[in-house]
Amino acid sequence: MSTNQMMTLLTEMVVFVKVVETGSFSAAARLLGSTPSATSRAVARLEKVLGTRLLQRTTRKLRLSESGHAVHARCLDMVNAAQAVMAASSQLGPEPQGLVRVSVPKAVGRFVIHPHIPDFLARYPKVDVQLRLDDRYVDLIDDQVDLAIRITDSPSPGLMGRHLIDIDHLLCASPQYLQQRSTPQHPHELKTHDCIFLGEEPGDARWKFQQGGKRVHVQVRGRYAVNHTGARLDAVLRNLGIGSLPFFTAKHALQQGQIVQVLPDWQFQPHYGGQAWVLYPPTRHLAPKLSAFIHFMAERLAQEPRLHQRSHLPLPYELPEAQG
Incomplete structure (x- = not known):
């Protein structure tokens, strides 16, 4: 391939990246100062040179083909590298914008x-x-x-990413509720309490706990189930029962003493837990x-407090080294 042909191909790669970014030929054309037909022809020429269909066209939207995903990743590398070169030429360096x-x-x-x-x-x-x-x-x-x-x-595995924070979960209740109904000392005692859970699936009311090598499953009940963590926190604050909450939702109320952790010596294991990753x-x-x-x-987020399982109070922690 000659240098002139390669230069033309590089231009068409930029057009292809912009079409994927905007989702249409017309939107890409506006950003590039071109016309939709010229933009479409540039992508068609790139497909012809590469010998593969990059975009699946319908009357409503564009979708990347299987090979289009791979080609787009490489073209995006090229565009980002060019932007990095331009930024490096500035005395101020690569300023985010x-x-x-x-x-x-x-x-x-x-x-x-x-x-x-x-x-x-x-x-x-x-x-x-x-x-x-x-x-x-x-x-x-x-x-x-x-x-x-x-x-x-x-x-x-098809994306790159970085671990941001673990999503810890716990059970909590208001001091007023526990004064009226007693404080559970073992997961099985939850059977006599009003419990506030997600309520989207039958398994949401089957709470799992671990303490060392011991595992306990408890079928709980309650008069209120709600699939929003903010609403469950409000229900706990209103003394409606013992609620399951992500720690990030409960931490401020815990710090202020408005609620307390229930069964802190047991690790609560919801089926919807995990880690927060940022992916690209x-x-x-x-x-x-x-x-x-x-x-x-x-x-x-590395500076955020983390749930300490054996205390009613959150303690500072070190986030594991980020990946990606």
Whole structure:
């Protein structure tokens, strides 16, 4: 391939990346100062040279083909590398700027990520953030998302990522409720209490505990089930029973003494637990705006208190070394 042919191919790769980023030929054309037909022809030429279909076209949307995913990752590397070269030529260095689109589960977004957004925006005045709170599975390419924060113990092998924080869970109740109904000393005593649980599946009312080598399963009951952690916290504060909560939802009320941990000597094991990871498509050249967001959140969350299983009070902790 001649140098001129390669230069043309590089231009078409940039067009292809922009089409994937925007989700349409017309939107990409507006950003590139071109026309939809010219943009479509550029992608068609790239497909012809590579000998493979990159995009599956329908009347409503564009989707990457299987080979398109692999080609897009390499083209994105090229675009990010070019941006890094341009940034390195500046005396100010690679200053983060632009829009960061982040998908995150609703509760984690509200209680874990959102509280740190004001400080992030203050530190990086040229970066904007679009935080999408959504509990459904989000495809980074199809849903036009830069970063996805997911709760998982096994991050997708097709993505790169960094561990942010463990999602610890606990049982808690208000001091008033425990004064009226007594404080359980063993998981089996929960059978005589009103318990507040997720309520989406039958297994949500079957609570699991571990203490050393001992494992205990308890079928609990209660008059109130709700699939929102903020609502369960409010129910606990209103003395409705013993609730299952992620620690990030309960920590402020625990610190203020409004609620206390129940059965602190037992490890509560919900089936919806895991770790929070920030994930993104494979690349060797992460855009400065994305790198800034990831490092900022990892730094802040490393300073967050963590649940200490044998105490009613949260204690400081060290986050395991981040990966990715």
